[in-house]
Amino acid sequence: MTAEQKLSVVQRWMQAVITNPEGIVDGVASEVAQQEIALDSTTIESFILPSKNCSSIERLSVYGNAYFARLIECLAGEFPTLEHALGEELFGDFALTYLQDYPSTSYTLGNLANHFVNFLVKSRPPRDAEEEPQWPDFLIDLSRIESIYSVIFDGPGEENFELISAVDLQQIPTEKWGGIRFNFADSYRLELFDFPVHEYVTAVRKEESPEVPSPQKTWLAISRRDFIVRRQSLSQLQFNLLKALVEGATLSESIEQSLQAVAHGETAEFDEIATNLQSWFANWTAAGWFHSLQCE
Amino acid sequence: MKSQFNRRDFNKLTAAAMGGLVTGSLATGASAADKPKHDPKLLLKEPHVCRGLNVCKSKGADKKNACAGMGACATAEKHECHTHNKCKGQGGCGDYPGQNACKEQGECAVPLGKKAWAKARKSFEAEMKKAGKKVGPAPKK
Numbered sequence: 427m428t429a430e431q432k433l434s435v436v437q438r439w440m441q442a443v444i445t446n447p448e449g450i451v452d453g454v455a456s457e458v459a460q461q462e463i464a465l466d467s468t469t470i471e472s473f474i475l476p477s478k479n480c481s482s483i484e485r486l487s488v489y490g491n492a493y494f495a496r497l498i499e500c501l502a503g504e505f506p507t508l509e510h511a512l513g514e515e516l517f518g519d520f521a522l523t524y525l526q527d528y529p530s531t532s533y534t535l536g537n538l539a540n541h542f543v544n545f546l547v548k549s550r551p552p553r554d555a556e557e558e559p560q561w562p563d564f565l566i567d568l569s570r571i572e573s574i575y576s577v578i579f580d581g582p583g584e585e586n587f588e589l590i591s592a593v594d595l596q597q598i599p600t601e602k603w604g605g606i607r608f609n610f611a612d613s614y615r616l617e618l619f620d621f622p623v624h625e626y627v628t629a630v631r632k633e634e635s636p637e638v639p640s641p642q643k644t645w646l647a648i649s650r651r652d653f654i655v656r657r658q659s660l661s662q663l664q665f666n667l668l669k670a671l672v673e674g675a676t677l678s679e680s681i682e683q684s685l686q687a688v689a690h691g692e693t694a695e696f697d698e699i700a701t702n703l704q705s706w707f708a709n710w711t712a713a714g715w716f717h718s719l720q721c722e
Numbered sequence: 723m724k725s726q727f728n729r730r731d732f733n734k735l736t737a738a739a740m741g742g743l744v745t746g747s748l749a750t751g752a753s754a755a756d757k758p759k760h761d762p763k764l765l766l767k768e769p770h771v772c773r774g775l776n777v778c779k780s781k782g783a784d785k786k787n788a789c790a791g792m793g794a795c796a797t798a799e800k801h802e803c804h805t806h807n808k809c810k811g812q813g814g815c816g817d818y819p820g821q822n823a824c825k826e827q828g829e830c831a832v833p834l835g836k837k838a839w840a841k842a843r844k845s846f847e848a849e850m851k852k853a854g855k856k857v858g859p860a861p862k863k
Binding site: 512513516519520523549550551561562565589590591592594595596598600603604606637638677678681682685696699700701703704705706707708709710711712713714716 | 727731732733734735736737738739740741742743744745746747748749750837838839841842843845846849850853855
């Protein structure tokens with residue numbers, strides 16, 4: 427075996443040992459490490475020499491601990507508001523447990539947090555379906571919105587796309603208006619939360635100290651434009667209308683479905699609805715939510 | 723609500739929505755014309771600055787303790803990314819790296835008990851008490 431081969435064996439062994447989520451002792455005993463270099467607690471000191479103050483295991487632990495500390499640091503970068511809500515130490519507990527359950531396996535740290543929201547959902551203390559959302563749901567909502575912001579930020583944007591022009595719209599015959607279907611911006615997401623977490627996130631970014639909010643159904647449209655992730659709070663009617671459009675319903679179908687979905691017994695003046703629709707579509711178009719239109 | 727409007731009403735509502743689309747597209751067209759061309763400096767704000775550890779600038783070893791010299795303990799300088807996230811340098815080995823706290827049972831202990839939710843509850847109760855809010859019963863174990 428050449429010196430280079432020997433080095434690569436030691437590197438692979440070291441990686442297996444220090445990245446083992448159960449710690450250094452388990453890492454040394456792991457199958458992956460044993461396949462590279464077969465050592466146990468009695469023989470390890472002949473391979474990794476102890477120092478004056480630290481045993482071999484303790485010396486390796488420095489690297490193992492640092493490995494996990496850096497990953498926790500990355501997770502904290504992905505979920506700064508959740509870390510704020512939990513506190514650094516407690517966030518670290520959640521993050522470390524997560525890393526034990528979902529060890530980093532990707533070449534990029536961009537994938538490190540892929541399962542974090544799901545991890546929180548799965549590990550959440552149980553709750554009866556009828557109960558109103560509680561603090562664990564707040565934490566899960568926070569992790570969700572931060573994850574969504576990251577995904578949208580990293581994902582495709584509309585920065586280089588032409589938006590719908592008035593000239594294009596004017597070419598659509600009146601009788602075809604109702605049959606128009608909308609293609610939304612790639613980054614566009616409609617999300618429902620149990621808490622107004624978007625406001626909490628904004629307050630934390632402004633370095634305020636917001637209180638944990640009370641549960642409140644929160645409908646949001648989240649998208650990216652000009653390299654900035656933007657969110658807009660919606661009413662339930664707006665959410666239903668946009669959801670129908672996102673799902674491929676025509677303009678007239680979406681209007682009809684969303685108005686029907688509004689709570690029974692609620693009445694609204696025709697003129698008021700018409701004015702609202704005009705104003706909403708003006709704002710949504712100006713916001714760049716609609717990528718293009720399809721006519722039947 | 724279902725029977726509140728007839729077909730003709732829905733046609734009028736569709737027309738209202740189309741009117742909004744035209745108004746919005748005019749606003750978009752105007753802002754697009756005013757918009758400066760692509761600014762390459764924006765690339766410097768790309769989000770992976772936080773994520774790729776090797777991109778985070780290492781401060782190097784402080785040569786004072788067992789944790790030092792690893793790079794892992796020397797953390798990134800504070801800087802903005804994602805336009806809001808802070809790459810926080812938390813130090814790889816707890817608050818007292820100079821005291822050789824980097825043992826398996828120490829600050830950065832591996833593994834750690836899976837009791838985070840229980841601790842979270844305690845922390846939540848303390849926060850709510852501080853805010854003068856009532857807290858419901860703890861979730862079942």
